[in-house]
Amino acid sequence: MIAVLGGGVSGLAAAHYLNCLGLSTKILVIEASNRLGGWINSLKHEDGTIYELGPRTLRVAGNAGANTLALAESLGLTERISSINYSHVSTKNRMILVDGKLHMLPNNLKTVFTKNPPFSKPLAISALSDFSAKKVINTDESLFSFVNRRFGLEVAKYAIDPLTRGVFAGNARDLSVTSLARRMHDVEQQYGSILIGLLKDRKNAEKADPVLSKSKLVKQAKKEKWAVWSLKGGLESFVEVLEEKLMQEGVEFRRNTPVLGIKRSGSNLVIQTDKEELEVEKAISCLPSNTLSPVIRSISPELSRLLGSIPYVTVCVVNLEYPGHLLNEPAFGYLVPSSQPNKVLGVIFDTCTFPQGDKTILTVMMGGYWFKTLFGDNPSDESLLDVAINEVKETLKISIKPVRHKISILTDCIPQYVVGHSEIVFNSRKLVKDLKLPLTLAGNSYDGVGVNDAIMSAKRAVLSL
Numbered sequence: 080m081i082a083v084l085g086g087g088v089s090g091l092a093a094a095h096y097l098n099c100l101g102l103s104t105k106i107l108v109i110e111a112s113n114r115l116g117g118w119i120n121s122l123k124h125e126d127g128t129i130y131e132l133g134p135r136t137l138r139v140a141g142n143a144g145a146n147t148l149a150l151a152e153s154l155g156l157t158e159r160i161s162s163i164n165y166s167h168v169s170t171k172n173r174m175i176l177v178d179g180k181l182h183m184l185p186n187n188l189k190t191v192f193t194k195n196p197p198f199s200k201p202l203a204i205s206a207l208s209d210f211s212a213k214k215v216i217n218t219d220e221s222l223f224s225f226v227n228r229r230f231g232l233e234v235a236k237y238a239i240d241p242l243t244r245g246v247f248a249g250n251a252r253d254l255s256v257t258s259l260a261r262r263m264h265d266v267e268q269q270y271g272s273i274l275i276g277l278l279k280d281r282k283n284a285e286k287a288d289p290v291l292s293k294s295k296l297v298k299q300a301k302k303e304k305w306a307v308w309s310l311k312g313g314l315e316s317f318v319e320v321l322e323e324k325l326m327q328e329g330v331e332f333r334r335n336t337p338v339l340g341i342k343r344s345g346s347n348l349v350i351q352t353d354k355e356e357l358e359v360e361k362a363i364s365c366l367p368s369n370t371l372s373p374v375i376r377s378i379s380p381e382l383s384r385l386l387g388s389i390p391y392v393t394v395c396v397v398n399l400e401y402p403g404h405l406l407n408e409p410a411f412g413y414l415v416p417s418s419q420p421n422k423v424l425g426v427i428f429d430t431c432t433f434p435q436g437d438k439t440i441l442t443v444m445m446g447g448y449w450f451k452t453l454f455g456d457n458p459s460d461e462s463l464l465d466v467a468i469n470e471v472k473e474t475l476k477i478s479i480k481p482v483r484h485k486i487s488i489l490t491d492c493i494p495q496y497v498v499g500h501s502e503i504v505f506n507s508r509k510l511v512k513d514l515k516l517p518l519t520l521a522g523n524s525y526d527g528v529g530v531n532d533a534i535m536s537a538k539r540a541v542l543s544l
């Protein structure tokens with residue numbers, strides 16, 4: 080028997096790819112909660128309105144993007160896809176909030192070459208600093224420091240800082256350039272300039288996987304220039320359909336079954352739950368690293384320590400629904416740099432990307448790295464809702480009350496790839512190998528925090544068995 084620990088999207092993807100191998104061994108997915116899908120969670124109201132409580136859009140770019148599309152196609156989801164292309168207003172219009180004012184980030188050649196507040200000079204001029212900036216030899220540094228060094232403080236402060244708040248709910252001053260922008264770091268190390276390096280090093284840019292490129296859906300996405308996609312009925316349909324297919328194919332599931340410990344038994348592993356002890360030949364862990372850490376301690380305190388050293392942040396997600404179309408400036412939404420006094424990370428204009436009739440649905444993201452400092456240990460729902468509603472009122476001038484809302488506190492939902500993360504991941508996997516553990520580490524704790532990365536990590540884990 081092979082066990083997949085954790086039934087988030089990476090666990091389900093691992094079970095799927097294992098199943099594709101056609102092994103005679105039984106596959107068992109062990110999940111702590113009563114539902115599968117992990118952070119992918121679409122709240123469906125009776126009238127058909129959907130709020131995404133976790134991820135909402137999947138990127139198309141790169142092999143990881145193509146891989147998820149190919150998987151969606153194999154699950155028969157093609158007809159359910161909603162996509163937007165690169166000329167859609169939500170792809171082009173991304174704003175930042177500085178000093179209480181919304182500013183559109185440069186999104187075409189003209190705006191790259193002109194001065195756009197809050198930047199004091201055209202972005203093209205900031206880019207030129209890369210040619211004169213001194214190369215600093217290092218193995219890793221913070222994304223903020225790297226961009227500040229190469230392109231100047233304004234780019235770090237008004238582009239990178241809000242972007243990392245939007246994607247990782249994290250602090251760019253802590254997050255690792257080699258984990259989040261490895262190629263930029265590598266070309267600086269080799270060529271002394273990012274722009275020259277990227278031009279000279281084109282041979283090392285990611286090449287499209289020829290197998291994935293054959294997928295009809297990948298071809299369609301490329302032809303129609305899709306930027307991101309989701310599913311009609313919510314992103315959770317992806318995990319529901321995957322789960323159904325796996326069940327039909329004989330994959331077994333244990334829900335409400337937290338993994339409490341892992342022991343060795345000869346060359347096998349014993350998975351301990353509150354109900355039973357299961358001896359398995361192999362396990363793929365798709366658990367968050369901070370959950371695997373205590374579970375693995377009795378086998379290796381060092382592995383437990385390494386896994387436990389990856390920090391996580393908590394995000395409060397507030398979905399707000401208003402009647403009518405209320406936004407003056409259609410866009411993907413806006414992000415708030417950490418230098419601003421506002422208590423939110425950003426606001427997503429959900430119904431600009433995928434309209435849902437005559438209504439405006441916004442998602443306010445709050446907290447992340449700053450959760451405790453801003454909201455304390457145990458904020459009430461009312462206080463969090465107040466912050467979200469006031470933000471929308473102040474910035475978007477929407478002063479009517481939302482007709483419906485949903486507040487979700489997602490505890491420890493995003494792993495933080497801080498400086499040194501790649502080394503932690505490398506050392507963890509090396510230790511697993513040195514200890515000859517029949518265990519593989521997959522999921523969003525290691526090789527990328529997006530859904531595509533989590534699925535790709537599961538695929539690689541299966542292929543490495």
Ligand SMILES: Cc1cc2nc3c(=O)[nH]c(=O)nc-3n(C[C@H](O)[C@H](O)[C@H](O)COP(=O)(O)OP(=O)(O)OC[C@H]3O[C@@H](n4cnc5c(N)ncnc54)[C@H](O)[C@@H]3O)c2cc1C
Binds near residue numbers: 085
């Ligand atoms: C608010 C938010 C917005 C996001 N937006 C996007 C987006 O728009 N696009 C995008 O690509 N990505 C986005 N992401 C990231 C994306 O959601 C994750 O990368 C992805 O869902 C991670 O999947 P996973 O299976 O690796 O981990 P998880 O979803 O964390 O799954 C882990 C599973 O393990 C289970 N588990 C935990 N402990 C145990 C235990 N002891 N025993 C058994 N099971 C256990 C959990 O219940 C869970 O089901 C977002 C994330 C958040 C939080």
